[in-house]
Amino acid sequence: MNRTRSRAVVPDQACVAAVDLARFAIEENVRPDEVGEHLGVEGEGDRIVTHYFASLDRAYQGWRWAVTVARASRARNVTVSEVVLLPGSGALLPPQWVPWSERLRPGDLGVGDLLPTSDDDDRLAPGFTEVDDDVDHQMIFEYGLGRARVLSPIGRDRAVRRWHSGESGPHTPxxxxxxxxxxxxxxxxxxxxxxxxxxxxxxxxxxxxxxxxVAADHGCGAHSEAAVLPHQVEPTSPILDDLTYDTTEDPSEAGLAGSVDVNGSEPLGHS
Incomplete structure (x- = not known):
């Protein structure tokens, strides 16, 4: 049995000694006060070495500069291949990227947004698989008037579980x-x-x-039979007797008498 042995990479001494060249390559792109101490070197291959420097930028705490230098075969000069900023063990990193199909949540779709569905979406089935006694779906499909895809049994079961366990189900206050x-x-x-x-x-x-x-076993206070109001009897209009009438004396005029005797023989007027 043949085993492939990996040969240990011996760092090129000329590349290892190019610390100042690597630091200068970083300072060409950033301020000198953002480059910290030299952290070490790592051999990448034949005459290829990466130098690491601490980053003093407050926005990139825990990160480090990586400068890869190389030397051509039988050449004396060392050249810079690339300069990158890499995260260290204590670097602040963004959350792991999640595909949009996994990030999407109910209610995220806005006006004008389009939500694509894959061809193999298990929630959907070909339109001709829909069965209904009232309509001849096979004829509609042949004429090209039917839906291309309809809800599959898997999609229906997921909807049932989602609706029954949601806010419109029986397990809510x-x-x-x-x-x-x-x-x-x-x-x-x-x-x-x-x-x-x-x-x-x-x-x-x-x-x-x-x-x-809503689920059949859902409920709320607006139930049609929750509190049925009794039938209210409207009062009838009063009955007025307008065939006869009674006369009464005005109390404000009782006991009042005039200054002239209307039954006397004294003539009226001035004498």
């Missing part, structure tokens, strides 16, 4: 405090198809879930 479940509410509109027995749409404009899909 709102549902626990409800007087009854949505399935017994008059404003509950069941979905069609296989999800009819488990989910519906709330049609109560005063409910917090109006226009949203």
């Amino acid at each position: 709102l549902a626990h405090a409800a007087p009854a479940q949505c399935s017994t509410c008059g404003f509950y509109w069941p979905l069609a198809g296989a999800l009819r027995t488990g989910f519906g749409v709330c049609a109560n404009e005063y409910a917090p879930d109006d226009g949203r899909v």
Whole structure:
């Protein structure tokens, strides 16, 4: 059995001695006060050495400058290959990059944004696999009028679990405090198809879930039978007897008499 042995890299002494050349290469790009002490060298290959310097920049604490120098075969001069800033053991680093498909969360999609779906998305299935007794989907598909893809059983099961465990499910404080479940509410509109027995749409404009899909065992205080108001009897108008009337004496005129006797024989006027 043949084993490949890796030959230990012996640093080139001319490259190792090029400390000042490496420092000067850094100072050409940054201020001299941002370059710290020489931390050491590392052999990269034949006549290739990397010099490390501490970074004194406060924005890059824990980082270090790396300058790779090289020397051509049978040449005396050492040249600079590259200058980079590398993180050290205690360097402040950004979070690990996550693909957009894993970073996306519900509610992130804004106006004008487009969310692509892959061809092998397991939540979707070919449109002709949808079965409905009311419509001849095969005929619609042949005419090119049907949907290209529909919800697959996997996508449906994920939606069921997400809806049932979310804010519109039975495990929320709102549902626990409800007087009854949505399935017994008059404003509950069941979905069609296989999800009819488990989910519906709330049609109560005063409910917090109006226009949203809710679980049948969800609930809220806007239940149609939560508090039914009794029928109020409106008072009738008073009946007025306008056929007869009674005369009464005005109390303010009682006991008042005039200064002239209307029954006397004294003529009226001035004498």
